[in-house]
Amino acid sequence: MAVGAHRKAQRAPFEAEALLHLPALYNFALALAGPNDAEDLVQATCVRALERFDSYQPGTNIRAWLFTILRNEWVSRHRRVQRGTVLEVTGEEDAVARLHDEAADLEALLIDRRWSEEIKAALLAMPEANRMPVYLKDVEGFGYREIAEIVGCPLGTVMSRLARGRATLRAALRQQARERGLLPLQTDESHGV
């Protein structure tokens, strides 16, 4: 009884703390589900989080916990899409090959906000399995273990998908740069290494 009252007393601060992460959750939902479903997904996530509040340990990483719930909510809504997406993932060999695509030209260009929409478009165009580790690591700053928890896959899979995702993103942005005349058309993908 006392424990139940204690949990209830913790609920108000839990709600307040969850609200702090609302912008990040909303942007994660945008990256997962797009603008039409993002708010609904966040709202369902927050209601689910409240229902599961008893499993939340105060002082632990509420941000990763909320992201995990959102991701699970998304998967449960779109299992069929999810399976299709996973099939698009390329092989490990491809990831290793792309890992070496590290030409020096692109980073020097990525210095101002003119690239923001290109980065977003290129990231959102990637298969979800590769997109999510890149988003969670480079945009949200989660560690590998947290990403593994959120996306529900082993640590090694996170690492290979992250490598693939970054390589894909880099190639897409380099292509954009070529089309805008910022890089020479004949730039060789392998010239960096």
Next chain:
Amino acid sequence: MECEAFRRLLPAYGDNELGVESALEVERHLQGCAGCRTILEHQRAFSAAIGRLYPRAPLPPGMEDRLSAAWRSAPGRRPWVGLLALAASAVLVLTGLWSLVRPNAPTTPPGVLAATEIHRHASRQEVSLAIHSSDVAAVNTWLAAALPFPLNQPVQKTNDMALQGAATVDLAGERAGYVQYRRDGQVVSLFLLPPREWPPHAGKKMRFRGIDFHLFTIDGVNAIAWNHAPLSYVLVSGLGAHGGQACAACHSSTTDSALLGFAGDGNI
């Protein structure tokens, strides 16, 4: 052939996620391989650019209100829950007041609260540095001259964070040193204080290499407080793993496996 093997490790190394033995091997290789160093620099620059430039959308107007309404009507929530919440809030307020007057209460020490507040200002570029320098020796020399208590070269050389400079600040009524770093585009704040005992039950306590670290999360900002003669420290950042990723301020790299054990567990 050797580079081929190391380049597979560079992404995890660049993300500070590699174990200590592998990281040391990578560092030894990097010392003699300009090609791999260049790749690492580009990897880090690319990731930092993505984080910096990816556009964050604002919340749709009224979303917080709609969410609050959804919470109020969530299944299992009864009309009397509002009253309970009110009562709970009152209990919390009273508990908070009691914790202020109770001796040895497990609250956040004022110095840590003040440090997180200054860090927030620093993150909005509202804190002026008295010395702008990435030179460790220059910053240590300046701090030794500016602070009224003894120091012992508190700023360490680090590979993972960019030293910005230093200042002195008023930390809950006492003069403290402030050292600013940047990592992945974020400000990391290190506060240097005269030695003191942190309350034994303050924050989440972690013992690491014989030192008690007190971990706090205050409105999304992570703070770590500890003592290491001749100073006490507070390290504040918005970085992950309870702020453990900011430990690179005092370690040449957060790739130390023991440090990963400290910083990488989301359930400390």
